[in-house]
Amino acid sequence: MKIVIAPDSFKGSLTAKQAAGAIYAGVKRVFPDADYEVVPMADGGEGTVQSLVDATNGHFKTAEVLNPLGEPVSAEYGFLGDGQTAVIEMAAASGIQFVNETTKNPLITTTYGTGQLMLDAMHHGAKEIIIGIGGSATTDGGQGMAEALGVKFLTAAGTPIARGGGGLADLATIDTSGLDPLVKTTTVRIASDVTNPLVGAKGSAAVFGPQKGATPAMVATLDANLTHYAAVINQTLGRNLAEFPGAGAAGGLGAGLLAFTQSQMESGIEIVVRETRLKERARNADLAFTGEGAIDFQTQYGKTPMGTAQAVKMASPQAKVIGLAGNVGEGIDQLYDLGIDAIFGILPGVVDLSTAIQTGEANLTRTAENIARVIK
Structure with missing residues (x-):
């Protein structure tokens, strides 16, 4: 199995590299022998x-x-x-x-x-x-x-x-x-x-x-x-x-x-996709994880999770793309026809923003592991 891990930063909590590492840690517990491509992403803005x-x-x-x-x-x-x-x-x-x-x-x-x-x-x-x-x-x-x-x-x-x-x-x-x-x-x-x-x-x-x-x-x-x-x-x-x-x-x-x-x-x-060689690295992928602090209807307008999902699908149409977010907003149904197959919030329950930021790494790792267990 080939798995691509390509998130943006979770603003105020994790850099894109840290977020990618947290997802990788969770998924690897379930698929230790998979072929991984870990690609920190961004959309031209902060990070x-x-x-x-x-x-x-x-x-x-x-x-x-x-x-x-x-x-x-x-x-x-x-x-x-x-x-x-x-x-x-x-x-x-x-x-x-x-x-x-x-x-x-x-x-x-x-x-x-x-x-x-x-x-x-x-x-x-x-x-x-x-x-x-x-x-x-x-x-x-x-x-x-x-x-x-x-x-x-x-x-x-x-x-x-x-x-x-x-x-x-x-x-x-x-x-x-x-x-x-x-x-x-x-x-x-x-x-x-x-x-x-x-x-x-x-x-x-x-x-x-x-x-x-x-x-x-x-x-x-x-x-x-x-x-x-x-x-x-x-x-x-x-x-x-x-x-x-x-x-x-x-x-x-x-x-x-x-x-x-x-x-x-x-x-x-598109610049980040090109410079990171995401499409080449995503060839023959079976599964991909992306995400950022919030995913909602605006995600379709040039945000990292959508651009990442579309790049992965162009390289490997069969790959399933999972979006992870600290906050899942309204209008996500629009995203399912554009490249993202499923979206998951990572919070374990109702928490204040400070707690969510402080526990972002653990929440991301746990959620990625649980999704991988379902897939397995």
Whole structure:
């Protein structure tokens, strides 16, 4: 029997590698002689760096960068096992965790630190960068990121504009002559399932601005500034990104990456499936386990358990895919026709969240073992 174990992290409780290990421990008690493929997974969001480094025997690096408020912090990113592909989560440098109710302000928060991470990776030999762009504290259109890479954003007087979404109002010209030469020879793969445009009713400011601290008045200002920013990019580079699907991801970082780097948008889970060689490793599988902290109707929209299940089914249509979750929500019936054969909650009874998090490993191992016993 061949068994694939490929979960995402259980947020706040277990990394994807730890979750995979817990499932493996339970199933192996029942099928000690099975052929196992253990593949930690992610979908481009939090935990992607950890999962890809673990799955490819890569390594981590740390760089000193600026957080969204311009304060120095240490941020971690990874290199895959090939030594030439870096994987970065923009949140490591520019994430919402760096601000609080008092300090969050998308008029001033910047993606400059994300650009610093990218540049550090390039100068350490990265020929390709995978960048997950969820969890941002910013709405600067990726201006800060591009500035860190060497692009100059200037006022009519020829002085640098202020960083942050507010500074874009003063943008008159963009000078790319100082762009680091490595940017032109480095491929950037943007891991995002967000399809929002940069501006408008479904744009970055309107949809995501409020959760980053934007008042209704700020939303209007930011949307106008991003509209102006897109117009200057179009005039300077001939790239019309205002309505481009995904350009509004991470406060418009998607637009900045598309404008100033050699980049393309990709599904986060598809990138992880490809880099971990999940399909190849799942060939001739009889059984597969996946999962994450919660499984519900949203799982079908690019989440790890669904992407994993579909990849396994493509490689081995006969394989049965089991989903495990700390919380099983509504709408899971929709998932049974899309690749997941059965879904199980791992909690032994009614417990508070703190207890569920603390006992996640034991609960996952026990549930996986019991499912394996039924199958046996």
